[in-house]
Amino acid sequence: MESNIHTPPSAAHHDHPRTRRAFDTAKTSIKVYGALSAVALLAVIVVSSSGHMVNTFMWVRAVLLPVVAVLIYRMAVSASRGSRRAFERVSALAVIMPIAIIGVDLIPGVCPLWYAVVQVVCMLPIIQVAYIIRGSALRAAFPKSR
Template sequence: MNLEPMFLAVDRVAGGRSVDYTIPPAMRDHPRTRRAFVAIAWLLAAELVLGAAAVIVAVMLALGGAALPFSVWMRTFVVLAMTLTLFYFAWRARKGYYWAYSRLRLFSKIFPVITLVLAAIPGLYPFWMVTEQILFSLIMIGVADYLSSDHMRDAFPKRPRVPRRS
């Protein structure tokens, strides 16, 4: 069963104008590029485990009679959905799609900032969730660090601008 046409349709929505732009196979298959994506996959797996643990803790607390605010439930499910989206971006970037690398790099820089700002709001989340958010941010900073390395920026050059016809 070939699912690639379905993924290409998702790519068209997520990738915008650069959906067809891919990096050269030599850079995609370069050992440093492959090692970076292995490390990123492990970091995202840690994010997934952390997110799943947050859901389990929230469910266990709720079953134990604790009243959890809506923000806790929203946060737990958003983190899981977000992490799955980041896995998709990482997978497509590993295949050489510049748009996926670009989105993954952008989100890995933005999400830690948003998460830490929310964690700093007094009373918004219980202590255990603030701790989870700080760990989440640290892991995302690790992803951003790999993606922003000199090698990865060289491997994923921006698409050359094509002059517009008048």
């Protein structure tokens, strides 16, 4: 019996083992980023409670980045289920976030060196996601549209 359902060429790639592994690795990296961001928030809390200076910038970023981790993870899950829009968003964020986070931290006086180092460490898993998203397995699953 034949089916009249037309499956786009890229749909077969979503179930390919390489694609699944790539998405699993990306999702794990995002979880690691979330955990590191939570540790960064705890560090800000500890430093602040010990009487050291913690500025508003550090508080805002420390609170927002774990929340962003949850949002990016949800987008990665949607992308792994075939959402091109979610895939494109994760792809863009994985490139933009490290540049923006590290770039702002390099501005003299914005934050202390220890906090900048913590933020760089938090961005390492996101940099890995950027490489995974641009890898051949996921490019095949989401070919560029014309």
